[in-house]
Amino acid sequence: xxxxxxxxxxxxxxxxxxxxxxxxxxxxxxxxxxxxxxxxxxxxxxxxxxxxxxxxxxxxxxxxxxxxxxxxxxxxxxxxxxxxxxxxxxxxxxxxxxxxxxxxxxxxxxxxxxxxxxxxxxxxxxxxxxxxxxxxxxxxxxxxxxxxxxxxxxxxxxxxxxxxxxxxxxxxxxxxxxxxxxxxxxxxxxxxxxxxxxxxxxxxxxxxxxxxxxxxxxxxxxxxxxxxxxxxxxxxxxxxxxxxxxxxxxxxxxxxxxxxxxxxxxxxxxxxxxxxxxxxxxxxxxxxxxxxxxxxxx
Numbered sequence: 001x002x003x004x005x006x007x008x009x010x011x012x013x014x015x016x017x018x019x020x021x022x023x024x025x026x027x028x029x030x031x032x033x034x035x036x037x038x039x040x041x042x043x044x045x046x047x048x049x050x051x052x053x054x055x056x057x058x059x060x061x062x063x064x065x066x067x068x069x070x071x072x073x074x075x076x077x078x079x080x081x082x083x084x085x086x087x088x089x090x091x092x093x094x095x096x097x098x099x100x101x102x103x104x105x106x107x108x109x110x111x112x113x114x115x116x117x118x119x120x121x122x123x124x125x126x127x128x129x130x131x132x133x134x135x136x137x138x139x140x141x142x143x144x145x146x147x148x149x150x151x152x153x154x155x156x157x158x159x160x161x162x163x164x165x166x167x168x169x170x171x172x173x174x175x176x177x178x179x180x181x182x183x184x185x186x187x188x189x190x191x192x193x194x195x196x197x198x199x200x201x202x203x204x205x206x207x208x209x210x211x212x213x214x215x216x217x218x219x220x221x222x223x224x225x226x227x228x229x230x231x232x233x234x235x236x237x238x239x240x241x242x243x244x245x246x247x248x249x250x251x252x253x254x255x256x257x258x259x260x261x262x263x264x265x266x267x268x269x270x271x272x273x274x275x276x277x278x279x280x281x282x283x284x285x286x287x288x289x290x291x292x293x294x295x296x297x298x
Contacts, residue, residue, distance in 0.1 A: 012028035032082065138156055145179035165186075168201060226260065265293075
């Protein structure tokens with residue numbers, strides 16, 4: 001029997017889907033401003049599905065995303081709203097941990113965006129300071145290059161809470177970041193910053209296993225939470241994209257996704273869950289499979 005941390009699944013995409021409104025460059029942030037209750041319901045559904053962690057809806061709450069629409073002054077309020085929805089859902093459930101999500105600056109899947117350290121690290125540090133009193137850990141999500149991982153880790157240096165690093169890998173080669181750099185290039189960062197876990201996220205599940213083989217020698221807890229997109233489209237790799245540029249797979253139902261995740265557990269992964277387009281039904285199935293296999297969800 002192994003202790004497995006079961007993450008939730010898609011947060012942003014699930015919120016946008018449930019809202020029924022047109023996608024915007026602010027993604028789930030715009031939904032939270034108008035319909036915050038949806039965020040809390042998503043968290044509750046994942047807890048009820050068996051997840052033990054609620055990931056805050058803060059992935060896209062960055063000044064560099066809010067400033068172009070004249071909303072930089074809303075950052076603190078949005079952070080507070082996201083934390084409120086997550087903590088209330090946990091209170092209703094009676095257990096669980098809150099993970100503060102730190103998404104990439106600029107946009108996702110864009111290794112070409114390399115904000116200088118002297119600007120990027122303080123941007124992350126500001127978010128960490130706002131969230132630290134109310135979260136149990138931080139997850140740096142979807143780092144697409146060594147530079148992106150480095151700046152985010154530097155910004156978390158004084159977090160005072162556990163930090164997990166999650167990176168996104170090439171759609172056809174799970175041993176490489178989307179920048180083309182091998183995952184082994186993360187070794188100095190892991191050694192120097194000592195994150196408590198390293199993960200692969202928001203990547204095709206088919207390529208995750210190869211990446212986990214590269215992470216395992218780092219000697220710290222590792223795992224994965226993959227997405228359910230057909231591919232990362234060229235349209236999404238433009239400035240200020242909207243989520244309707246991405247297409248959901250039709251061949252990745254709960255059982256198929258659980259097959260992949262159980263394979264990662266067999267490799268030694270102790271943290272699993274889902275990312276975009278992986279919903280509560282997927283987490284329910286994965287929780288059941290973990291229990292059947294004799295693992296304990298913690």
